[in-house]
Amino acid sequence: MADLPRKTLPILAPRAVRNVGDARPLAERLADFAQPAALFDRTEHGHIRCSACAHRCVIQEGRAGACTVRFVRGDALYAPHGYVARRYVRTVEINTLYHFHPGARSLIVGMYGCDLRCPYCHNWRLSQALREDNVEDEEPLPCTPDELAQHAVDSGCTVMAAAYNEPMISAEWIRAVFSAAKSKGLATAIISDANTTREALAYVRPVCDAYRVDLKATDNERYKALGGRIAPVIDAIALARELGFWVEVVTMVVPGFNDDLQGLRGLADAIKRVDPEIPWHLNAFVPRYKLDRVPRMEMASLASAVGMAYARGLRFVYASNAPGGYSEMSHTRCPGCHATLIERNDYVTTANHLRDGACPHCNTVVPGVWGSELVDGLRIDGAEAP
C-alpha cells in the first residue's frame, strides 16, 4: 500500500449546487458521462495510476484524483466524456495564440475540473466547480464530437480550441472531439497549464496542432501554492516542441506573486533554452476570484519585463491584457528589420502583412502556423469580439 497517495477525493463529495432539472451533486451527474480512460498504468502493487497529468495520482476504488474528475470505479479508471460545460465562438487570439491562424474564428470548448488550484483563475467556476461550494454551475451540455465539430463549421470557425478548465485531464474526450474537428478540416489547439506527461502529450498530438502553455510561477515554492511543480511544466514545453506541436507560452504576471524581474528572467532563460523563437506572452493580472483585492498589474512594470525578455534573447515577446496605450505591445514585429508584421487590438488581429510567413521587407521568416483567414488587413472571416 506504500504507493497510495496521501489524499484522494471522494467521487460523490456533497456540495451545494444549483441544478436545473437534476438535483444530484455535479460530481454525480458528471460520473454518468464518464468513460473508461486510456491514460493510466499500474503500480507494482497493481493499483491504478493515472498518467494524464504530472501528479500521476494512484487512485483507490471509489475515489477521484486531485483533478476531481477522473475516478476509479470497480477496477477501471474513468475519465470525463460526452459533454461540454461551455462552448463559445471567439477570436483565436483570445486564447493568447498569436502565431496560429491569426484572424481565425475558434470554437472554444471547456469542461469541469483542474489539476491546479490557482487563486486568480479566470474560469474558476468551471475549473474549481467540484471544490467550491455555492458555485452557480453552467450545466453540462451533453454532446458528441461530431456535433461539436459541426457546430464549429456552422459557426464559421476554422479552429477548435480546448480551454477554460485544464483540457489534459480530459485528454481522451479532447482527442475524440479533435478527431472529429480534423475530419472537417479544422486546426486544433489545447490551452493547458502543462502540468502534464509525455504519454498525454503523445496521445493528443496526432489530432492537435498547437499547445499553448501557462507557465504560472517562477519557482517551485510558488508553484506549490498553486498545487503543482515547475519542472513538469518546463519539461512539457520542451516535449511539446519535440513532438511537433506549435507552442506559445503565457505568464500571467501577478503583483507580489511572480512579478519580480529576477524570477521572470529565469523563466525567459528557461524558454530560450528550449527555443528562443517560442512566443512568450506576459499577461497583466486583473483582480479576480480569491485575489480580488490584489491591485492590477502596472503596465510600466510589465513593459520592463518585456524589454528584459528581448534582452535575454527571446524573439517574440508580447504584453497582453494591456489598456489602450500599450496595445502596440501585442503586435508582431520582424526580428530582422523590426517592421510591424501583424497588428492586433484587444485580442483581435486587425492586419497581417506577412508574405508566405515572412517579412515582406527583409524576407526574415517568422515562425508560426499561418492560415489564410486574414491577409494583409483584409478580414476574410470576421471574428466575434471577445
Ligand code: SF4
Ligand atoms: S489527471 Fe492528474 S490530477 Fe487527475 S487523476 Fe490524473 S494524475 Fe490525478
